[in-house]
Amino acid sequence: MVKADQVEVGFRIVIERPVAGVLHSLQAKDDGPLDPKSSKDGEPLSFDFPVRIGPGPKYFGDQVRREGPERRFVYIRIGDLAGDAASPWSRRMKIDIHDIGSDLIDRAVAGGGVIETVVDGTGGDGTPACATLKPLRRGIAL
Template sequence: MRTDHRANLQLILTLQSPPPGVDFAVQRGRDELVRPFLATADSVSFAITLTLGPALADDSPNFRGPFAQGTPADRFVYVNSGLSAGQTGTPWQRRAKIKLADIPIALVERAAGDPNAAIEACIEGTMKDGGPVCASVRAPQISWQVVMRSD
C-alpha cells in the first residue's frame, strides 16, 4: 500500500431506507455511542475518522482509531440500532458489522490524507424481516465510493 501510514481517512456511513422509528448510533470504543450527523425518513448518515497505521504483513491497510473494532487483520465498525443505540421502548436490539477490509484498496489510496475526500459506504438499512440492518454487512447490501467535498 502506497499511502502514508499516519494519514487520516474520513468515512461516511449512510444507511438507506432505514426502518421507521428505529434509532441508530455508531459505536466508539467499548460503549460510547455517536449519533448521526444527518437523519431523515430516507437515510441516516454518520461521519467518522479512522487513522491508517503501518500496513499489515499482507500490505493491506491497517485501520486504527476509536471507531475501529476487532483485531488488526479483521477491523470493522459497529452500527448499533434500537436498544443497542440507547433507544428505549423498542423491540430492536441489533448491531451491524461494517468490515473495513471490504473497502477497495484503490479507494483507500485515493481518499487517505485528503481532507476534502471521504469514502462513503451506502448500506441497505432494513433487513428482509423489516428490522434494522444487522450482522456482517457485505455486498450487495453495501457499496463503497469516494466522495469529494464541494465548496
C-alpha cells in the first residue's frame, strides 16, 4: 500500500484520573518516551499524535504498534518507562485502535476532527492503570 492510499487523522488519548505525580508519555518509534507529562492533582492528561489510515482500515504511524495481522494499538509509558528513574512503577497502558468504528474515521476525515479515546488512569488498587485498557468513551473532538 502506498501512502497516496492513506489519509492522516489526528488521534488523542485522554487519561482521566491519572495517579498524581506519576510521569506518563507516548511511546516513541524507538521505544523511548515521547511528550512526558504528569498530573499535579489528578487532572486529565492528553496526548495527541497523527495516524495514517489506509483502506481496510489499516493503521500506520510512529506511535502505532502491531500484534498479529489485525491488532493495532498505542502504548502509554508510565513511571520509569516514561523517563522517571525514581518512580516505583515501570508500566505501559495498551490502548487498542484497530476497533475504532468506520463512522468515527469517516467523521474525522470529513470534518477534520480528532479521534479521541478516553481511558481511566487509575487501577482498582489505586496505582497507575496498565495492560490493555478498555475505553471509557470514544468520539470526535474538534
